[in-house]
Amino acid sequence: MAELEHVHHCTPDDHNHGSPAHAHGHGHGHDFAAANRAFFDQHAHEHSHRHDDAHSRERSVRQVNALRKAWPELFDEDSTVAMDYACGTGLVSQQLCQYVKSVVGVDISQASVDLYNTQASNQGLAPEEMRAVCAELKGEPGELDGLKFDIIVCCASYHHFPSITDTTRVLASFLKPGGSLLVADIKSSEDGRELFPATHHHLVPHKHGLSEDAVRAAFEGARLVGFDMRDVFQAKMRPTGEEVQWFVVRGVNPG
Ligand SMILES: C[S@@+](CC[C@H](N)C(=O)[O-])C[C@H]1O[C@@H](n2cnc3c(N)ncnc32)[C@H](O)[C@@H]1O
Incomplete structure (x- = not known):
């Protein structure tokens, strides 16, 4: 894989999403990206002193296994070029990298990206195999x-x-013809209750989780085809202890 030469380090100004386009209809102008960046930078600093906790690691294993089980043909260790978007400190990439040729992690949190790269290098992985x-x-x-x-x-x-519509459109533009966008997330509950506690509302615009209809609309808006969404496992939400349903979904760039 070619070196990524033109990627700059993130600065606070990179993440000023205060523009009307970002603010419109999503939290009344609250800058979710800036809040997430600050939170996950702090989170990564704390985690640089200890291993990522077992709960998050187990969740990553289950997600990657669910994706492989649903669409095994997409994972070829000799040829598959993968992006891990919103990669954080790399829990998902660390699982994924054994099943694909290369992984590029992308995240808005510089501290998370730094920890991702330190851990990859400590594991003896070359940047061509895994880098963020x-x-x-x-x-x-x-x-x-x-x-x-x-x-x-x-x-x-x-x-x-x-805006999952905007993000899906952006991610779709990075797919090869025939390439797949694979998302794993928390499904909204039938009774429409909030799944994320108030302590997380400044970080989570979708505090009820995501409905199949909303994800389908975002995927179709990005012109992805072959929409395929599956419930995969239930797991306890750490802050609340409540069981939530996780889904995986695939959409394909028709080219
Ligand atoms: C809960 S963590 C998940 C990390 C990783 N994907 C995993 O499964 O372990 C959410 C990640 O999303 C990133 N994030 C939040 N808002 C973002 C945005 N608007 N654009 C890109 N990344 C974002 C955060 O920095 C954080 O690393």
Whole structure:
């Protein structure tokens, strides 16, 4: 894989989403991206002193296994070029990398990206196999040096995105023709209750989880085809102890 030469380090100004386009209809102008960046930078600093906790690691294993079980043909260790979007400190990439040729992690939190790369290098992984960059993708030509991907995986992060329609459109633009966007997240409950506690509302615009209809609309808006969403497992939400339903979903870039 070519080196990513034109990716700059994130600065606070990169993440000023105070523009009307980002604020409109999502939390009354609250800057979710900035709040997430601050939170996950702090989180990564805390985690740099200890191993990522077992709960998050187990969740990542279950998600990657669920994706492989649902669509085994997408994972080829000799050829699959993968992006892990909103990669955080790399829990998902660390699982994924054994089943694909290469993984590029992308996140808005520089501290998370730094920890991702330190851990990858400590494990003896070459940057060509697994590396992360701090970037805010906009879907413009030349981003990530023009790299396109066979699969883009995004786990436990869609509920953080102010507009899943905008994010899906951007991610779809990084897929090769025939490439797949794979998302794992928390499904909204039938009774429509809030699944995320008030302590997380500044980080989570989708505090009820995500409905199949909302995800389908975002995928179709990005012109992805072959929409395939599956319930995969239930797990306890750490802050509340409540069981929630996780789903995986696939959409394909028809080219
Ligand atoms: C719950 S963590 C999940 C990390 C990883 N995918 C995993 O499953 O362990 C959510 C991640 O989303 C990132 N994030 C939040 N808002 C974002 C945005 N608007 N754009 C890109 N990344 C974002 C955060 O920095 C954080 O690393």
